[in-house]
Amino acid sequence: MIRIPHERSPQMKGIRQLAEHLDISIGTVSRALNGKADVNEETRKRVLAAAEEFGYVANQSGRSLRQGTTNVIGLMIESSKETVENSDNFFLGVTDGLQSVFSRHNLDLVMLPCPSDEDPYEYLKRMVARRVVDAMIISATQRIDKRIDLLVKAKIPFVALGRSSSGGNFTWIDLDFEGVATCAVDRLVSKGHRRIAIAAPSSEINLGYVFVDAYRKALEKHGIVYDPELVIRVKSSEQGGYRAGDELLQIKDRPTAIILIYELMAIGLYRRLVEAGIVPGRDLAVIGFREEPRARFLQPTLTCFRISLPDLGAALAETLLAGMPVYSEIYHDNAHSRIWPLKLVPAESDAFLMQPEA
């Protein structure tokens, strides 16, 4: 008696049907489609034509199961309320660069949004355990980040956008906070500023730590004593900018310049300054980090630092692939962690960076 434990759909579109129709063995069809060498060029043509005609595409589950690889790369992002409200489409920008590299190797990119009510570590753990992706790109790395230890232990290839002190050795790409901070300070000092404030997120976040540290060193290089009072810890948002303005006004011997670690803060900052009768650019010099399209409409515009999102994405992709056995020899030039430079974009007129002595 024949048992039919699993009823199959009547019109199944599998490689089997394709093979039957062509009257070729199923193995040959597979080899033809995958570009193997030992298949007659003429039969390959027939196979490809038939596949095109029937719209056949290999089922990913079957293929993954056999090869032990999914050909999918995951980009983990967090959808916390703060991220939703305040960050721009940073990730959408990098995905384009990622895909430009991945598509050359028939790799697909999926974004994995961690729900705001779930622990990112647990979320990542679930995703890698199910083996739905071959490799991961993680971002918003913390100074100590359990996710890194997890990926290292699970031997999942990954690259991190952002440094971390966790884990042994893994590859990362991070923005050149030191370079930006140094450049900003140098520029302000060269314009005559001595009391330079900085608005940064908590030092728990890697960015908040590294950036302020570089800011301090740059100041000391110019013989300016580091004043902790000038470090304003706020959220990286417009609201944070407004609060930074608040705190700035409280400081006695008011600073003549401020560096914003997140350019969107300028929107809130400007508002608070105007409320207090202070003209941004004239009474207070402002420099923003990471150019943000929405801030281009501020009056006056502010000097900032630009980053090419697609380029960054491509670099991330190549670095990731350099760490994967199959592609390592192709991208071995990128098999190292590195700092991503940013380009200084001076405001149209630097009038707002004038001498405070005037």
Add this chain to the structure above:
Amino acid sequence: MIRIPHERSPQMKGIRQLAEHLDISIGTVSRALNGKADVNEETRKRVLAAAEEFGYVANQSGRSLRQGTTNVIGLMIESSKETVENSDNFFLGVTDGLQSVFSRHNLDLVMLPCPSDEDPYEYLKRMVARRVVDAMIISATQRIDKRIDLLVKAKIPFVALGRSSSGGNFTWIDLDFEGVATCAVDRLVSKGHRRIAIAAPSSEINLGYVFVDAYRKALEKHGIVYDPELVIRVKSSEQGGYRAGDELLQIKDRPTAIILIYELMAIGLYRRLVEAGIVPGRDLAVIGFREEPRARFLQPTLTCFRISLPDLGAALAETLLAGMPVYSEIYHDNAHSRIWPLKLVPAESDAFLMQPEA
């Protein structure tokens, strides 16, 4: 002779190893993990404990292959340059609502970003052909959208965010453009405005078509003749707002109010108005559609319409599931297309909506 065509990793973490360790059959382990009824409660405890200990999670490929389902829902988004620069994190906001529903059914959400240099139709075709997702959520639907025909033909369950004239019957959720336009016009008229301009995207886009149509009807309801000159077609961006300001200034018998179809346009509009010596709110009433966090810092704030992104996401998820056989009876209440209402958010002070006759 035993052949070993496929070398297996020495320390394979499969259900088989788990079963051997427990000295239970592999089938029972599977049933225990999947919560089937015919398994002793005490053995189930043992299995779950061992799985937890070894960190075992079922391989998704194997499971998908067998069940013919991936338990993954795809959310297709486009990463065109315009989207990256101008839209906010709209999708990140809705993902949270989507996940809140999906997680109840062990469904995972992945975002599928269509590269800007690839045709969205071809991209979607690839994704569904590989059968990597069980269902899709598509957005930014065009008035005629080949993607819809594709999904209908492939019998992939899907829901669209946005109406379309394509395809036979499919379910969609769309924002209540008519309601918003009507409400905005009503409100302005009640304040004494008669010449009301509107800034909208091209009528090729569904939004640009429907919204302006509702605007026209609302005007006629109040006995105001529709003046095509007052319809300003611009991009949905800050830049578009600036250009809208440009065009507005060209209009003879200048309007006293303007409705922005995208609130971010207010940033550019304000700038242009200030350049021309026109005080927004005092000399020109402004209403924005779809509240945008970044515009909250404008002076003066403007009346707008609010939408709860997570709620919208949850509604999308439930509507999608209502169309899938397995879940249809649970969510049958949502098995219909519908209009998503928005809430009017008056500006702090409505002073800017004053009588133009004053």
Add this chain to the structure above:
DNA sequence: CCTAGTATCGTAAACGTTTACGGAAGGCGT
């Protein structure tokens, strides 16, 4: 004609899981 090599293809195992089915064991009523 014989043999070795090459080009091409078919065969079947294996990937990890789920699940229909059968079977064993025990309880219970007749």
Add this chain to the structure above:
DNA sequence: ACGCCTTCCGTAAACGTTTACGATACTAGG
């Protein structure tokens, strides 16, 4: 003692691919 029902578990097929290996046919060299 027998039959029946319930509870629980093991067996093995099946999902759709890929691929190691063997088989065949043909070519070439001797």
